Amino acid sequence: MNSSVETQAILALADGTIFRGVSIGSLGHRVGEVVFNTAMTGYQEILTDPSYARQLVTLTYPHIGNTGTNAEDTESGNGHKVWADGLIIRDATMATSNFRNSESLSDYLQRNNTVAIAEIDTRQLTRLLRDKGAQNGCIMTASNGETITSDDEQKAIELAQGFAGLKGMDLAKECCTTDSFEWTAGTWDLSDTLLNRDVAGSHDSGTGGFFKQLGTHIDAKFNVVAYDFGSKTNILRMLVDRGCHVTVVPAQTPIADVLAMNPDGIFLSNGPGDPAACDYAIDAVRHIIEETDLPTFGICLGHQLIGLASGANTIKMKTGHHGANHPVQDLATGTVMITSQNHGFAVDEDTLPENVKSTHRSLFDGTNQGIELTNKPVFSFQGHPEASPGPHDCGPLFDKFAEMMEAAKTAQA
Numbered sequence: 001m002n003s004s005v006e007t008q009a010i011l012a013l014a015d016g017t018i019f020r021g022v023s024i025g026s027l028g029h030r031v032g033e034v035v036f037n038t039a040m041t042g043y044q045e046i047l048t049d050p051s052y053a054r055q056l057v058t059l060t061y062p063h064i065g066n067t068g069t070n071a072e073d074t075e076s077g078n079g080h081k082v083w084a085d086g087l088i089i090r091d092a093t094m095a096t097s098n099f100r101n102s103e104s105l106s107d108y109l110q111r112n113n114t115v116a117i118a119e120i121d122t123r124q125l126t127r128l129l130r131d132k133g134a135q136n137g138c139i140m141t142a143s144n145g146e147t148i149t150s151d152d153e154q155k156a157i158e159l160a161q162g163f164a165g166l167k168g169m170d171l172a173k174e175c176c177t178t179d180s181f182e183w184t185a186g187t188w189d190l191s192d193t194l195l196n197r198d199v200a201g202s203h204d205s206g207t208g209g210f211f212k213q214l215g216t217h218i219d220a221k222f223n224v225v226a227y228d229f230g231s232k233t234n235i236l237r238m239l240v241d242r243g244c245h246v247t248v249v250p251a252q253t254p255i256a257d258v259l260a261m262n263p264d265g266i267f268l269s270n271g272p273g274d275p276a277a278c279d280y281a282i283d284a285v286r287h288i289i290e291e292t293d294l295p296t297f298g299i300c301l302g303h304q305l306i307g308l309a310s311g312a313n314t315i316k317m318k319t320g321h322h323g324a325n326h327p328v329q330d331l332a333t334g335t336v337m338i339t340s341q342n343h344g345f346a347v348d349e350d351t352l353p354e355n356v357k358s359t360h361r362s363l364f365d366g367t368n369q370g371i372e373l374t375n376k377p378v379f380s381f382q383g384h385p386e387a388s389p390g391p392h393d394c395g396p397l398f399d400k401f402a403e404m405m406e407a408a409k410t411a412q413a
Helices: 043-047 105-111 122-132 150-162 190-196 233-241 255-259 279-291 301-310 396-412
Strands: 008-013 018-023 029-037 055-059 086-088 115-118 135-141 181-183 222-228 244-250 265-268 296-299 314-330 336-347 356-362 368-373 378-381
Touching: 008 115, 008 150, 018 150, 029 086, 029 122, 029 150, 029 314, 029 336, 043 055, 043 105, 055 122, 105 115, 115 135, 122 135, 135 150, 181 233, 222 233, 222 396, 233 244, 233 396, 255 279, 265 279, 265 301, 265 396, 279 296, 279 301, 296 301, 296 396, 301 314, 301 336, 301 368, 301 378, 336 368, 378 396
Parallel strands: 029 055, 055 086, 086 115, 222 244, 222 265, 265 296, 296 378
Antiparallel strands: 008 018, 008 135, 018 115, 029 135, 181 244, 314 336, 314 356, 356 368, 368 378
16 A cells, blocks of 8 residues: 555454554444454455444455455345444455456445454454454544544543443344345346446335346245345345245334235344344244244344244354354264354354254354254254355255245145
8 A cells, every 4th residue: 555645543442452554444433343254255245244233344364355346246235235334454455356346445445434444463353352252342543644643542442342242232123124125036147247237326126225136037936025134135046046936024024914925934034233132033933933834944143033932042152153164064964064154143052942953063163053943844044055155055955945835835735
């Protein structure tokens, strides 16, 4: 970077640690939980994943920004905003060389009013978080080219210490769509992006704020209602690939309204925050489990909600799991899958009731990664099987959901 145009920035942790660097995003300050992500690619998907709301994301891979950004690789709805409250990296690349690039990372961050800091020792920061656990933090930039003073540093520490933390925080209702909408597009290939360049920046009506629905349109066999707690677009595409017509509804939609849609199955999406704080969602899932026989599939926050509705507890993790390289074992087959992960809470396996069995377990720390009810067609997975970007090992979980709905339709025939 050109030192004549650099803007100073700091990252302050609640324990008083200060990291000094330069701003590559918007000016100002943001507070949140500081976490680290070990993925080597996919920084745009990470930034736009609603599950990162109220978090300051540290990328452990050192060189970030070389592929720029584009209109297609975003994962969020509601205007395709950046959901992460801040970005922390080692080196911001000077040039972008990918043929799909339409905007530099720095310009993208500034346009989306996202603070970001570069040129800090992310290895030191990651070790600190690994040893002490995820910490509350504050990214603060200098204003109008001025320098960061000791008073600024003290204020940033106080702001970090004043952040309430994610435990007890319900963010699902803040990150979901505000209106129900239909999703009908499956996965897409690079040739589809040429069509999207003509409409980039525009929104289709009735899509809850998503960009143009790129991808194949598949004849629907199943009517699926998806509760949106902060869903990623590729989850919806993966459902469509299995023959699902998906109706996405806001997080607080009454279960009576969902059942009135006569669904063949119900999907519970990923999302941010503390699952135990989402009492409205827990009540809805409990009704599904106790009062219906509808096939139900949950991912990430949806997985945790199924656990809570079944009578289990959730726990706040020390550092959480964030990355695209986490090994998870299928307990029935012994198969090890490489998975994408993004969560700071986990289902406490020791509290599972008798009618709920553990199906998957993390090989990093032994935490629960999947459950299944023995008396109902209900199952869930902690990681992100839609994996965009990332490994595709968990794709068959979507097949399982489709097979459950097919079996239910056959039994009713």
